[in-house]
Amino acid sequence: MRIGFIGGTGPEGKGLAYRFALAGHEVVIGSRSRERAEAAAREVAERVPKATVRGLENAEAARDAEVVVLTVPFAAQAETLPALREAIGGKLVISTAVPLFFDGGRPAMSAVPEGSAAEQAQALLPSARMVGAFQNLGAAKLWEGDVPLEQDIIVCADAAEAKRQVMALAEEIRGVRAVDGGPLASSRYVEGITVLLVGINRKYKTLAGVRIVGV
Numbered sequence: 001m002r003i004g005f006i007g008g009t010g011p012e013g014k015g016l017a018y019r020f021a022l023a024g025h026e027v028v029i030g031s032r033s034r035e036r037a038e039a040a041a042r043e044v045a046e047r048v049p050k051a052t053v054r055g056l057e058n059a060e061a062a063r064d065a066e067v068v069v070l071t072v073p074f075a076a077q078a079e080t081l082p083a084l085r086e087a088i089g090g091k092l093v094i095s096t097a098v099p100l101f102f103d104g105g106r107p108a109m110s111a112v113p114e115g116s117a118a119e120q121a122q123a124l125l126p127s128a129r130m131v132g133a134f135q136n137l138g139a140a141k142l143w144e145g146d147v148p149l150e151q152d153i154i155v156c157a158d159a160a161e162a163k164r165q166v167m168a169l170a171e172e173i174r175g176v177r178a179v180d181g182g183p184l185a186s187s188r189y190v191e192g193i194t195v196l197l198v199g200i201n202r203k204y205k206t207l208a209g210v211r212i213v214g215v
């Protein structure tokens, strides 16, 4: 599978690209700058020499990819996604964004009129098959090395087949179990967990993750 990352030069995009490259996928890092995309692609390729990793501008990456992962900050979605509408079309798109901001140093969640970052992305890319996933997976943990993550990924989508595909993709990352989180509208709760985790990480000086018990 060829997986493209919009804003893939940041820690989350590079981390997921690294893990998917380890799982045997071709990855395409997107950026506003081709040079930054190529530099990030080199960083991933150095860690996974057998993988095919390329760096392209966001629109080219979106066009080239079979599955598109959105890894721009939530605040950048509204200005970034409309220009990619045609390149993305009806593809499978994964929203990783969390509408997080710091309120006097404390992690907090922005009010999103659409309900969640994933639903805003769906509104901006109406033809895309939108799936919310990976919002609780910290970039530092992803980049740590080829170590099992031992975490659950909660996957939310309205299209059953798209959800199934992303759940299968997530489980290709070592130590990940995918959990069906329901419709895309439930992404707001998953995104909120990350705000909580950021606070927990600060308090316990750790990289906390999510495990759902009883399923």
Ligand SMILES: NC(=O)c1ccc[n+]([C@@H]2O[C@H](COP(=O)([O-])OP(=O)(O)OC[C@H]3O[C@@H](n4cnc5c(N)ncnc54)[C@H](OP(=O)(O)O)[C@@H]3O)[C@@H](O)[C@H]2O)c1
Pocket: 006, 007, 008, 009, 010, 011, 012, 013, 030, 031, 032, 033, 036, 037, 070, 071, 072, 073, 074, 075, 076, 079, 080, 096, 097, 098, 099, 100, 134, 135, 136, 137, 138, 139, 140, 194
């Ligand atoms: N970091 C984490 O641990 C973590 C965990 C869970 C979820 N997430 C989510 O994953 C996404 C990426 O996180 P991150 O920490 O990697 O973010 P980031 O480093 O702040 O941004 C990622 C990339 O987005 C591009 N970008 C930044 N501002 C932009 C703008 N105004 N317009 C267009 N592109 C812009 C930049 O790429 P170019 O300059 O190369 O274009 C940047 O390298 C976020 O939505 C975040 O909520 C992050």
